[in-house]
Amino acid sequence: MRRGLVHVLAWLLATGAAVTLSWWGVHTVMAGTAYEPPRALPVTAADTATQRSKPVGSPAARPPGTRSPSAGTPAARPPSPAPSRSAGPSPAASPTAGPTASGRVRAYDTDGGRAVFDLGTADATLVSATPGTGWSMQVWKTESWIRVEFSRDADRVSVFCTWHDGPPHVEVGTY
Template identity: 70%
Template sequence: MRRGLVHVLAWSLATGAAVTLSWWGVHTVMAGTAYDPPRALPLTAGGATAQEAEPLVPATSRPAPSPSPDPAPRRSRKPSPAPSAPRTSPSPSSSPSPSPTASGRIKSYDTDGGRVVFDIGASSATLVSATPGAGWSMQTWTTASWIRVEFASGADRVSVFCTWHDGPPRVEVGTY
């Protein structure tokens, strides 16, 4: 009995050490990884999600700085008594301007596996976002003439395929 207890104790300690070491390694690698949060489409006044909306500004783009109306400040030997408040001028439009890559209209496709949003232009398209549903995984492929997003859950597959190689962009949704 004592011998069996010693084996169980040794096994428990070895297993605990292995789990701790594995967790520490994964945690160290994942701690430096940053993920962009999923982007949402704007809501309409009725509360339903907009299927077609104005192009969105990507989260990574920054507005261009406006040129300063004041000439460059002159340096003086005498320090100013107190820092002055920065001057702000009202902008003519409070809404952000569309990004330079926004080429058409935003179209959203809801499937059993998740949601795909494309920016569809006259002769090409770009993937704006793809969000898998609960319990689904996602994979994307992008080439110069098509974009494919596939959602998978077990044996179920849903594919959203946008092509524009032989004409204007068109989207096909298939379940298999």
């Protein structure tokens, strides 16, 4: 009986030490991580009713198998500065728009996911980008453009927002 009690006590001490060490490690890592709260954007019924159609240049606006002139050419592809990868839930089905203090918010739904931009008069901001189920995502940002690329196997869908020579312009290309 005494021998069994010693084994249980040793097991409890080892388990307690392991849990404490694990908690301390996770706590140390998480304490140095900064989280930004998600931005909620207002969407009204009138905004969604007027924005039912796909944005110009979307995959639905071109015949299947055709490429976007800007997304398919190597010269138009931006350099690859430290892309961020993530995966997430599938995008919503309809494009939305809502006013904000800095401009107008536009969502671009594609086969690979959804990209939402806040389009100002002279620049743009990426509000969110959500890949579809089974798709991954990369985001590139510079002072004059933002590119969101959704990829799955050999399929690529790119949402490219530029504003270097005028107001922001968004192109969606499949390649």
